[in-house]
Amino acid sequence: MPIELTDIARLAQILERSGVDTIEIEEPGQSLKLVVDTGPRMAVSPTPTVPTKDHSVIAKAEVAGHFLAAHPWRDKPLVAQGQRIEAGAIVGLVKIGLLYAPIVAPAAGTVDAVIAEPGATIGYGTPVVRIRTLS
Template sequence: MTKARKRKSGSLAEQILDPATLEKIAFWLEQAGVGSIEIEAGDGRLVRIVAGEDATSPDAGVGPAASVPTEPATVRPAKAPIAGHFLPMHPARNAAESTIGASVFPEQIVGFVRVGPLIMPICAEGAGTLDACIVESGDLVGYGDTVFLIEPAQ
């Protein structure tokens, strides 16, 4: 008969914040080629773990070194609210939510991201003209990735 493994005392968030655990997670991230992750604890605390040589920098993962595509200053991005597959239209509809060149208003749905049965809308942050879609239907997008470019209204 084997003994059941005893869980460490404290909440999961406290266990993750343990320096030894953080070091292991950072090592695993670096080995997997992942720059950083964010973990939200049940009490609302947010923990960001950054891997790699820049992990000791207070600005690690922020600024020009981060591999985030930049848009011209005159264009606003519409970003993916979750990681998943991009859909230009809802599966239950016959037409795309918006077309390139169409006017959009704040919070208008311009596309979707699908993760299994979950479908999340991609919304315009402000009024303007839908300038470009920089991904193809079915492409995998990450949380916060730019999907559409919107020319602000004048």
């Protein structure tokens, strides 16, 4: 039975609540390793598209892996500070083995900061890019 994205999100929430930072599941034909970021957390609203008081939102990783600011075939980062982006724009990638999962902007605005360090191991829900919204 394939592991669904909703199952992964639920497992990550259980790990975080339990204080466990890593789980690895292997079954014939599939494997899953979840790493929950246990470092200092930023205060983020429960719904990432709701602006904070300073009118910014956070693009967060939806899977665990290694953060990439640029596509491996390109030298230029996907976004840079001060760059204007649309909702749904790819602001980074998470490398999981041979796969690359996109991190998307939850709202349109201007990139305020790239929070995650390129190459760093990030977990589910790790803040990656802060976006100042247009409102």
